[in-house]
Amino acid sequence: MTARAWLLATLAGLFSLSAGALEFRSVKETGVALYEAPALSAKKLFVVSRYYPVEVLSTQKEWARVRDATGGVAWMPAAALSNQRWLLVVAERAEVRAGAAAEAAVRFAVPRDGVLELVEPPRAGWVRVRHRDGAEGYARIDDLWGL
Structure with a gap:
């Protein structure tokens, strides 16, 4: 095996380990x-x-x-x-919006260290979440930890 092939195989292994x-x-x-x-x-x-x-x-x-x-x-x-997934609010305040866009109406907000249930996997910087009281919406993934 050449040095280049070895390096590529090693890097591929590292990336697969970190991804999983x-x-x-x-x-x-x-x-x-x-x-x-x-x-x-x-x-x-x-x-x-x-x-x-x-x-x-x-x-x-x-x-x-x-x-x-x-x-x-x-x-x-x-x-x-x-196995139920909950996310921790790490921003000062996470605004949960009606849609996955900054201009969507704010439905509710959760302060730092609050938790929100993961409803759907994240897409394009947003994640669909649910509050313990049942209210749902979309929060920015940058405001949350646990994804």
Whole structure:
């Protein structure tokens, strides 16, 4: 194999790893502790609430190694994760609009650290979301974390 072929194969492998590496899940229970290591006897780092989104980095038996929106990495019981996707508002305020356009009417707004349920995958910088009260609309993906 030539050096160029090796380099291209290596880069292709890296891109395929990074593309498949993002797995976002949400916490399905209230008051789930995140730990320093995958054991209940490990040091508790903090507690997260229901619907809080995390990126799953790896799993080990009944544990998931996760990263939160701040970049913090910890372990949590895998059973506490849901396949239902929630997104964290990271902007000062996320405006949810009637359509996927900046000129669409604002339906409601959610402050920083609020959560919105993912309804449809993002397209062209917007994502369709639902508030816990049932109201739906489109938010800018730049205002959210967990996609």
